[in-house]
Amino acid sequence: MSEKLKVGIFGITGCMGCQLNILYQKELLQILDAIDLRAFPVGKEVNLENEEFDIIFLEGVVVNRRDLEDLQRYRKMTKKLVAIGACATDGCVPAIKNFMNNKNVERSVYKESELESMHSLDPRPIDDFVKVDHYIYGCPMDKMEFLQFMKQTLLGKEFKVAAKPICYECNLRERGCLLEQGIECMGPVTFGNCSVMCPLKNYPCVGCRGPYPDANFEAYFSMLEDKGVDKETIARHMNRFAGVKFARLIQKEKEGKGEEEKEDENSCMDLFCHVAKDRLKKGDASCWGGN
Numbered sequence: 001m002s003e004k005l006k007v008g009i010f011g012i013t014g015c016m017g018c019q020l021n022i023l024y025q026k027e028l029l030q031i032l033d034a035i036d037l038r039a040f041p042v043g044k045e046v047n048l049e050n051e052e053f054d055i056i057f058l059e060g061v062v063v064n065r066r067d068l069e070d071l072q073r074y075r076k077m078t079k080k081l082v083a084i085g086a087c088a089t090d091g092c093v094p095a096i097k098n099f100m101n102n103k104n105v106e107r108s109v110y111k112e113s114e115l116e117s118m119h120s121l122d123p124r125p126i127d128d129f130v131k132v133d134h135y136i137y138g139c140p141m142d143k144m145e146f147l148q149f150m151k152q153t154l155l156g157k158e159f160k161v162a163a164k165p166i167c168y169e170c171n172l173r174e175r176g177c178l179l180e181q182g183i184e185c186m187g188p189v190t191f192g193n194c195s196v197m198c199p200l201k202n203y204p205c206v207g208c209r210g211p212y213p214d215a216n217f218e219a220y221f222s223m224l225e226d227k228g229v230d231k232e233t234i235a236r237h238m239n240r241f242a243g244v245k246f247a248r249l250i251q252k253e254k255e256g257k258g259e260e261e262k263e264d265e266n267s268c269m270d271l272f273c274h275v276a277k278d279r280l281k282k283g284d285a286s287c288w289g290g291n
Contacts, residue, residue, distance in 0.1 A: 136149060
């Protein structure tokens, strides 16, 4: 019998919702029988950390130096690093801070005397700092996708997810389009494989699985504007779970346009063509709620 995979489940700054999704997995006992779970601080009393792992699942976003140090340590400890949940994969809600005045945000929460010892960084997803081998998306991470990963990995197969947007799945399920009803749905620009959980309940996609890399953002923005959705509202939707990565993809798309289109500073594309420092240099953080 082959040796069981040595697995660790850890978290840096986050809400622990993704780790709880593992703990509440219906198939957890079968999974535990098939692996050697060496560390899971949320679910185990005794945890072995100072050794090599085959797989580490990591939840959370890098918001300070301690997070970065822990992340780099976990990366060195494992053969495969799996980012679980929107914080780890895309930055999620903490990364909204990148589009605001960081110091003002911190002062609204912490005492002035505490700010210097925080050693805060611009909140960013973990693949900004280390190599990530696999991603399990969602907020919280998708239980079924986690199960898919475990099944394929235990069978010795490479975990793969079809690169399709949410809209593709809605069409397969013959679910009518919410956008056609004038509802602000992010299906065309969001990475799929979530069984269209929200649209099936008549609730629009909010983008928790991050950007679909081949999305046509200009067409999406134009469609929403035609339906009377203002640019600031669109920007807030994009920024909720994956603002940093949406910004980079939209910047890339914008750079492929002609010079005349690039100069339109009032276009919806421009709302997401800068990361935090560039936008703050322009003195325009108002649409992100900054000062």
